Amino acid sequence: MTDLSAQPGPALVSPAQSIYVTSPAMKRRNAAETRFRAYGLVAIALSLTMLALMLVTIFRDGTSSFFQARLGYPVELSEKVLDPKGNRNRDEMAKVTTVGYGKVLAAGLMAELERQKIDLGGLKPKEVAELISKDAAGSLRAMVLADPALIGSTIDASVFAAGRIDGYLKGRVTLESAKLDSNISPEQLHLADRMRAAGLLGSGWNWEFFTNPDASDQRPEAAGLGVALLGSLYLMILVAVMCVPVGVAASIYLEEFAPKNTLTDAIEVNVSNLAAVPSIVYGILGLSIFINVLGLPQSSSLVGALVISLMTLPTIIIATRASIRAVPPSIRDAALGVGASKMQTVFHHVLPLAMPGILTGTILGLAAGLGQSAPLLLIGMVAFVDNHPSVPVEGFLDPATALPVQIYTWVTRSDPAFVERSNGAIIVLLAFLVTMNLLAILLRRKFERRW
Amino acid sequence: MSFFKLSASTVAILAASTVIASARDQIQVTGSSTVLPYATIVAEAFGENFDFPSPVVEGGGSGAGRKKLCEGVGETTVDIANSSSRISKSDLELCATNGVAEVMEVRIGYDGIVFASDVAGADFAFTPSDIYGALAAKVAKDGALVDNAAATWADVNASLPAQDILALIPGTKHGTREVFDVKVIEAGCKATGALDLFLATAEGADDKEKEKAAKAMCLELRTDGKSVDIDGDYTETLARLDADKKAVGVFGLSFYQNNTDKLKVATIDGIVPATETIASGDYPVSRPLYFYVKKAHIGVIPGLKEYIEFFVSDEMAGPDGPLAEYGLVSDPELAKTQAEVAAETPMGPLE
Structure with a gap:
């Protein structure tokens, strides 16, 4: 110590300048840092703007699909039209098609307009009937066939208004556009205004958007997400059931038991490679193996789930292995030290500690699978499916679609009303994904342990 | 477990x-x-x-x-x-x-195939020759084949509006493209006399093969961006047309009928496409x-x-x-x- 203080070496020579006085080098370094921060801010601002733009457009165009224009008026279910023989025999009543029921609905509307003395504005009865959704006749027919006692009575019908009327109430269709539109005339819109004033036409919350199946191009107002939501739910259940046990078992073996040799290295590399394979490839695999060789039913959620499982497995394995590896070796050593077997160590100590990571990885993998549509294209799930799949387990074999698929099919439809529907479906899908991601974060927060 | x-x-x-x-x-x-x-x-x-x-x-x-x-x-x-x-x-x-x-x-x-433009734009009355003259890679001029240099529709036919040529046509994977090729481009190729000129230069073992080669040459469209292939659906064509109001797009009749408030339809040979004119066979582009x-x-x-x-x-x-x-x-x-x-x-x- 004394030697040192007696002979101060060159290293301890006080700096030529104080660090409070900026040298050119220091200036450069400071400038570089300021620039770097600015770049970061710009990057974040840019991505936030993009996100905001996307969300704003989607919500602007899509929220209206949760509301729906409806006509409410009394309809007389005349026996003469609906059950000409008068014997309430279901098979004979089934001969009356939706055309007959459409006439009953139209006649009811005309009668109500006359009763309330609403001016038709020179419209013919056929043009007035065009205000009623084409879907209404089918719903009424199903209702009457299920309960023939309704015949002869007068019921208070609440039916969808036609898509263009719905668009008028939402501001998508205007008197200007109606002049050029071959599907609606300004006179019909004026009549709609008068009916609205009389309380025959109104807008309300649209539960059917969540329960109805898809509808054809002629009745966008009746199209709903029922089949797609059920399909996505079935997919998620099946993918979770198939992926989690396989994925966790594979990762535990690879991480804790497998000998470190070339074979395990090769497997490891290939698992990472599989995670990067484009999803459409799994669709091709699904078509050729599950449908053509194993003969599983086309368009079913089971085949869809098998395909998405293949796709999600590598992600789950990678996440699970990472969280198993994050468990400190001291835990294993302690367990082994008090005489636990290797398997007891893994299942009693390592796995519970790794669980939050495994759950997060799995939920994120499932969420990615939920957003997939490309692999479903080849196995026939990108389709028009009009019947809800039945209750599991048979329901897993029924044809179904999925949320992203429904968005895609609606975007390609010619009627502009479907644009609103697909934006509404995007909102529902986003809500699903946000919920799943939130769940992942909450689970991690709840179970996370720090060492 | x-x-x-x-x-x-x-x-x-x-x-x-x-x-x-x-x-x-x-x-x-x-x-x-x-x-x-x-x-x-x-x-x-x-x-x-x-x-x-x-x-x-x-x-x-x-x-x-x-x-x-x-x-x-x-x-x-x-x-x-x-x-x-x-x-x-x-x-x-x-x-x-x-x-x-x-x-x-x-x-x-x-099913009818129609040409339509923005509803607020100019009226178009096409013949297959006009479409061929505007979109083909090579056109007949004074008895010789020259590279297509037309920039506006009026360059092709003086009675058409002087609006820049931009056509949105279905991509080759569509069935609609086949009809467009045969009923419009080939017909226009024949009517303008370009087919005969192609025949003169066509190579092939016999007349049949020569004709086939000539027809294939007819179908070559210009690649300078005035003819754009749309591989997606009609909704994509409509979106492109919305972005560039000067464009002319090819649609199915039913798509047009559902979007009459946004689209204005062009006549072909003076015939307005409608279910009646297609049923009677007057409107030429149908299948x-x-x-x-x-x-x-x-x-x-x-x-x-x-x-x-x-x-x-x-x-x-x-x-x-x-x-x-x-x-x-x-x-x-x-x-x-x-x-x-x-x-x-x-x-x-x-x-």
Whole structure:
């Protein structure tokens, strides 16, 4: 110590300048840092703007699909039209098609307009009937066939208004556009205004958007997400059931038991490679193996789930292995030290500690699978499916679609009303994904342990 | 480890139930995206009015649909392929090798292809020659073939508006492109005299091959960005047209009829496209629409026969039916088709 203080070496020579006085080098370094921060801010601002733009457009165009224009008026279910023989025999009543029921609905509307003395504005009865959704006749027919006692009575019908009327109430269709539109005339819109004033036409919350199946191009107002939501739910259940046990078992073996040799290295590399394979490839695999060789039913959620499982497995394995590896070796050593077997160590100590990571990885993998549509294209799930799949387990074999698929099919439809529907479906899908991601974060927060 | 047991038993039940669930009870339809809306309208009405479940209808393209139809016979193969062009010899050969012996051909009606521009823009009255003159790579000028230099429609035909040429045409994977090529470009090629000039330079062993080569040269379109292939659906064409109001797009008649508030239709040879002018054959750019049924599945898949009979019935495909309302041009010979369907007549060999 004394030697040192007696002979101060060159290293301890006080700096030529104080660090409070900026040298050119220091200036450069400071400038570089300021620039770097600015770049970061710009990057974040840019991505936030993009996100905001996307969300704003989607919500602007899509929220209206949760509301729906409806006509409410009394309809007389005349026996003469609906059950000409008068014997309430279901098979004979089934001969009356939706055309007959459409006439009953139209006649009811005309009668109500006359009763309330609403001016038709020179419209013919056929043009007035065009205000009623084409879907209404089918719903009424199903209702009457299920309960023939309704015949002869007068019921208070609440039916969808036609898509263009719905668009008028939402501001998508205007008197200007109606002049050029071959599907609606300004006179019909004026009549709609008068009916609205009389309380025959109104807008309300649209539960059917969540329960109805898809509808054809002629009745966008009746199209709903029922089949797609059920399909996505079935997919998620099946993918979770198939992926989690396989994925966790594979990762535990690879991480804790497998000998470190070339074979395990090769497997490891290939698992990472599989995670990067484009999803459409799994669709091709699904078509050729599950449908053509194993003969599983086309368009079913089971085949869809098998395909998405293949796709999600590598992600789950990678996440699970990472969280198993994050468990400190001291835990294993302690367990082994008090005489636990290797398997007891893994299942009693390592796995519970790794669980939050495994759950997060799995939920994120499932969420990615939920957003997939490309692999479903080849196995026939990108389709028009009009019947809800039945209750599991048979329901897993029924044809179904999925949320992203429904968005895609609606975007390609010619009627502009479907644009609103697909934006509404995007909102529902986003809500699903946000919920799943939130769940992942909450689970991690709840179970996370720090060492 | 109850979760493992639970999932293991679920997988086992699934495996068992796939064996039990033998008979498919809904019809599977695939094919042309042009026929798709019509097929969904029929499928929906079928589900409403019959005690069978609604058929599952897929799009994906005519060619792909016909290939799927010809994959074989059995529960896992499709029953019906929609098609916007006629089945080809190679398709039928594929069918035969895979054991699909008898295929029924059902013509459901006609579909018009229209040229349309922004509703606020100029009026267009085209002839096939105008379209050829504007879009072809080489055009006839003073008896010689020269590179197409037309910049505005008025350069091609003085009676057209002096608006920059920009045409949005269907990509080559679409069935619509085939009709566009044959009925518009080839017709225009012939009418402007370019075909004769191509014939003079064409190489080939005999006249037939020379003609084929010349026609192929006709179909070469300019690549300087004035003719744009749209590989997506008509909704994409509409979006592009919305972004560039000067463009002229090619649409199906039904798509145009659903968007008359945004689009203005052009006449061809002075004829306005409409269901009447297409049915009468006056409007030149139209094509028949078909679907093909695997005859071996009739009687096996419940409701198949009822579905095809319902499809071609007067209440659906007739001139006052919902399909005509949506834009399908009703087939004047519908009664003949109905009789063929009722008798389950398979199609004969292609000529």
